[in-house]
Amino acid sequence: MERKTGMLKLPPGFRFHPTDEELVVQYLKRKVFSCPLPSSVIRDINLAKFDPWDLSGGCEEERYFFNLKEAKYPTGSRSNRAAGSGYWKATGKEKPIKSSSFGQVVGMKQVFVFFRGKPATGAKTDWVMHEYRLAGAESPACVFPQRKNSTHSCTVPNGDWVLCRIFKKKRATDVDADTAGDETIPCNMIQFIDLMGETDRDGSHQPSTCLSDSSCLTESSDGSSGGEESDSRRSPLA
Known part of the structure; x- marks a missing residue:
């Protein structure tokens, strides 16, 4: 008690x-x-x-x-x-x-x-x-x-x-304050940086073709592909 x-x-x-x-x-x-x-x-x-x-x-x-x-x-x-x-x-x-x-x-x-x-x-x-x-x-x-x-x-x-x-x-107002820290950033405010991109002659940034080209898959250290399917062509970045 x-x-x-x-x-x-x-x-x-x-x-x-x-x-x-x-x-x-x-x-x-x-x-x-x-x-x-x-x-x-x-x-x-x-x-x-x-x-x-x-x-x-x-x-x-x-x-x-x-x-x-x-x-x-x-x-x-x-x-x-x-x-x-x-x-x-x-x-x-x-x-x-x-x-x-x-x-x-x-x-x-x-x-x-x-x-x-x-x-x-x-x-x-x-x-x-x-x-x-x-x-x-x-x-x-x-x-x-x-x-x-x-x-x-x-x-x-x-x-x-x-x-x-x-x-x-x-x-x-207290409830609003408690949930203020849980707000998510709208999708249209999120910016992605393409570290694989290239710079064109005019200085503009060009996205890498790796975003759409499956040939850019790199091989792992044991020689197997990092993806579910391997490609016969070797990535130029490997």
Whole structure:
């Protein structure tokens, strides 16, 4: 186990890349109902205390966290979206996450973008968060079957937990910069120098007839021809 983050350290070459359904059913649902998780890959944080770039993990990697939602006002239902030096702003509408086996909605997904500063005057950043929550009470995601001889109580939800996937969006200019060194030279820009050419009396360069004359094949040191077929005439350059 890694002491700094408390997260499972995966072997080199392995990546934690679950689907939306797996995040909701295998991780978030188990977290909400206080059941054992498949692994200790996702840890708990208080998202309101951090800027996204200060979270554990590399900036080029996707990071996953459990966050216990807090109400913005004591008597309201709106969540507190303040975090670090800015706030998370929702973009678009929530999207349902359906079970691939039964087609039923098991969770909801909302996309957020991080802004530095205060609301209405904040500066947009490249940091993005996908927030996952369980579906409503009518969804099978809110019912966790109790196994026989189980020592864990998996029948009562334990807090308003959400699962967050946070990453830094790569700008188009960065992508262009990465591929700039891979540009190929157009064929019409490539010039070939004929080292076998001859110079005419007027100083112009004449291509060698070896480009079209098969008699210019040279012999190798063992006396055989360098080509697939030998020619009866010996090259004048041999």
